[in-house]
Amino acid sequence: MSATALEVSGVSKRYEIGHLAKADTLVETLAGGLGALRRRLRGRRLQREEFWALRDVGFSVETGEIVGIVGRNGAGKSTLLKILSRITEPTTGRISLHGRVASLLEVGTGFHPELSGRENIFLNGAILGMSRAEIRRKFDEIVAFSEVERFIDTPVKRYSSGMYVRLAFSVAAHLDPEILIVDEVLAVGDASFQRKCLGKVRDVSRGGRTALLVSHNLGVISSLCNRCVWLDQGRLNAVGGAGEIVRRYLAFTEFPQDGRLELAAIERPAPHAERLRITAAEWLDSPALVQGRDSRLRIHFEARQEVSEASLAVGFSRPDGTRLLTYETDYTNRQTPRLRAGQRGWVEFTLPSVPLSADTYLLDLGAKSGLFHDLDYLPGCAQVEIRPGPDTHPRIVKQGWSVRLDAAVRWGEGGAA
Amino acid sequence: MDVSVSPAQASSAPAAATGLVIEAGRAERHYWRDLWRYRELLGFLAWRDVKVRYKQAVLGVAWAFIQPALTTAIFVFVFRHLAKLPDGGVPYPLIVLSGVMAWQLFASSLSGTSGSLVGNSSLISKVYFPRLLVPLSSLAVSLVDFSVVLAFFLGLSLWFGHWPSWHWLALPLFMAMALGAAFGLGLWFTALTVKYRDFRFLVPFLLQIGIFVSPVGYRADFFPQWRHLFALNPMTGIIDGFRWSLLGGQHALSPVALLVSLALIAITITGGLWFFRRTERKFADVI
Known part of the structure; x- marks a missing residue:
């Protein structure tokens, strides 16, 4: 169709x-x-x-497509979604929608802290456009999906932030719109819950429905979407296949010249960045990494509340979001400090000759408390280029995102025994 | 989960119908239809406000009657015992309480409606629904509080030996007038508060003055020389109506005051709706 x-x-x-x-x-x-x-x-x-915020934007979406919207901060992505969701009116132009629309610009819109999980499911469902009968029919499914059965009659103000977000997302995931509009809310919860969420979005298109989603996570865009819309400074820059647009967008995005990355303004889905926010990061030696040389990355953070067992991490990913390498403070030196509320600080990683082939990668930054509790996560928040160094063998300069590792090697003579 | 959306299901749901067009200034067309579609949300928002109202308050719903009871006690002391105002054979506490009830229904509805949009700003900037639902749903809380006081009045009235008469049947009409006056004014205030937070300070101040300007603590029908001045205040007609019905006709109804009230209510509601609808499309941008 x-x-x-x-x-x-x-x-x-x-x-x-x-x-x-x-x-x-x-x-x-x-x-x-x-x-x-x-x-x-x-x-x-x-x-x-x-x-x-938007200037003369035009494109169309076919039924059954998942379309991603990419662009830098201030490109007009959120404004476009707000207009599509009828929250605000366009100044000029026209949009026609063929089908029932549900939009999800935030997880847990209208959740009331004093109400129980059960009550909030009904309230939030109604706010997102479900009828009472529909919510009642899907109630058990929503609760099962959220994994908070035991606390369903507890006021949500007593929930951990993870539980809160899971419950909120579960309500949203059970909307059955013909057109679903999603803003940067997929990356919530722990890794296994995230997989469940992405699976839900895939189901949308399998059911012949349409989805439009904004994400800073280019990996999500290129793996989920068929097509992609690229906005730049309020104008439509390009529309096309998701893989192609993401590649062009990455090539277009400038490398930081002085090695400093301002991250404080990037929006993260709650509860990320509520207790601890990564505010900036900087390459102390050069913004490009050179094979065979150490590179120092300093990550600045600000603790908003007290955090126990804090650790920070840096990861290198392919443009499709596949993580290749991760460095974590708790793994590297087993120090997991306790941070006071209001404490600002930084962590400096010295990365000994990153063992990746020379190419362009995405930088992921994250912070967690203990082993599993995510504090902040900025997947693909910057690009990083790895260049061949003086010691790099000419034949392995370009290998396409493969990992180079040392291994002990012996050579021998003779046939198989 | 793969519940497919059948056309029948889609049309019964409160979201946009097929073939929706978004254009500048076009929201108008679907508005009243959408308002009907979203009636369940109206119920949920009202239910939320009522449910949350007395959470974590030890005295809970008792607060709904402590306030009018104390106001009544003080007014009885001031107007009856100090000022020696006439009671016309009706126990003075009943005179005052019936006035306080009318005033409180109006005042709590007005302050609820006026603060409703800003109080729900997180919803307004994240989800679409006809914004009129927000001030409408805020009226529910005042009605719940009112019913508590009404029960208290009934008890007090019986204790003084006053049995309810057929006049009580007219009470819903006067309640509707009090709610209407509050809603009409509230529409103006809540829409203005979205842009100008000054109105947050203005409303409590107006209400503070209003309780003395309106005949809450005394009988308006015993001051014929001031009748016309009283009648300029739309609350006079409403309070007179409450007393007439709750005191079983032992309070005169002034047709002039009633007509003035009705006319002013009609004007504020019409004007309020017009102003609200005109500014509504900018709410999400400004709030």
Whole structure:
């Protein structure tokens, strides 16, 4: 079936920053109005600062497709999803949707901390657009999926952040829309729960339904999506096959020139970055890694609450998200410090000649408490280039994301015994 | 899980119907239909507010009657014992409590409605639904509180030997007027609060003054020389109505005050709806 599920044409969205940001109380508006009046009397015009979050964006999605949206922060991805979800109106343009739409811009929208898990399932389900009968029918399934059966009658304010997120995602996962719109919420919970979540999205397209998803995790985009939309500064840069667009997007994204990566502003799905936030990272030697040489990476963090057994990690992944190497502080030197609330600090990794072939990789940064409790996770938050060094053998310069490792080798003579 | 969506299921669900078009200024068309579709959500939001209201309060729902009971006690002391205002043969506590009930239904609905959008800002910036549901659902809490006080009034009335009369049947009408007045004004305030948080300070202040300006602690029908001035306040007609019905007709109904109330309620609701609908599409951008 190849009917059009969704068609976006000429959509623009304008925000007026000057007026929204500055005049938030009546007095300020009145004062601003007086100022404007004075300027007008003097023959000058008030300059309104406009900001186009989206400019003339158009594309269409066929029924049964999963389409990813990529772009840097501020490219207009979230604004586009908000318009598609009818939360805000476009300034110009037109969108036609053929089918029942459900959008998931946040996990646990409308959850009330005082209500029990059971009550929140009904409330959240209704907010996401399910009918009471539908929620009742799927209730057991939702509870089973969330793995919080034992605490279903406990107020969710007593839940751990992991339980909270699992329950919230489970409600959302049981929506049955014809068009599903998802913003950066798939990477929640531990690894096995994440696999379950991704499986749910795959089911959507198998059921002949359509999905539109934003993610910073390019691995998720290229493995889940058929096609991909690339936004840049509010404009449509390219539409095409997911693999191709992700490759082009990666090639386009600039390498950090001074080796410093600002990460504080990147949005993470809750509960990530609530207790501990990775704020920045920097390559101390050079932004590109050279084979045969040590490279130092310093990761800056800020603990918002007390954290026990903290450890940080850095990983290298292929552009499709497959992790190749991981370095973790608790594995490397077995130190797992306790961090005070409000404590800022850094960890410096010295990576001895990263054993990867010369190519471009994605850098994953993460923090956890104890063995399993995720604190923050930034998959593919930056690119990193590994260059051949002076000692690199010319024949193994380019091997395509393979790992080079040393092994003891002996040579012998003669046939098999 | 592979429950396929049949067309019948899709149309019964409260989400967008097939063939939805989003354009600037187009939300208008689906609005009233959507409001009906989302009626279950209205119920859930109201249920949430009621359920959460007295959580973790030791005295719980007792708070719903402690406040009016104390206000009544103080007003009886001030207006009856200090100011020696006439009671017309009705126990003064009943006069005051019936006024306090009307006032409280209005006041708690108004402050609930006025704060409702900002109180639900996380919903408004993340999910679509007709925004009118938010102020509407906030009325439920006031009604629950009101029913507690009504039961208290009934007890007090019986204790004074006053049996409910047929006049009680008219009470829902006057309740609707109090809710209507609060809702109409609340629509203005809540939409304005989205952009100008000043109104958060204005509403409690207005309510504080209002309780003295309105005939809550005294009988308006015993001051014929002030009648017309009283009638300018829409709450006069409503409070008169509450007393007339709860005191079994032992309080005069003033047709002028009632008409003024009805007219003002109609104007504020119409204007409020117009203003709310006009500003609604910007809520998510501004809140």
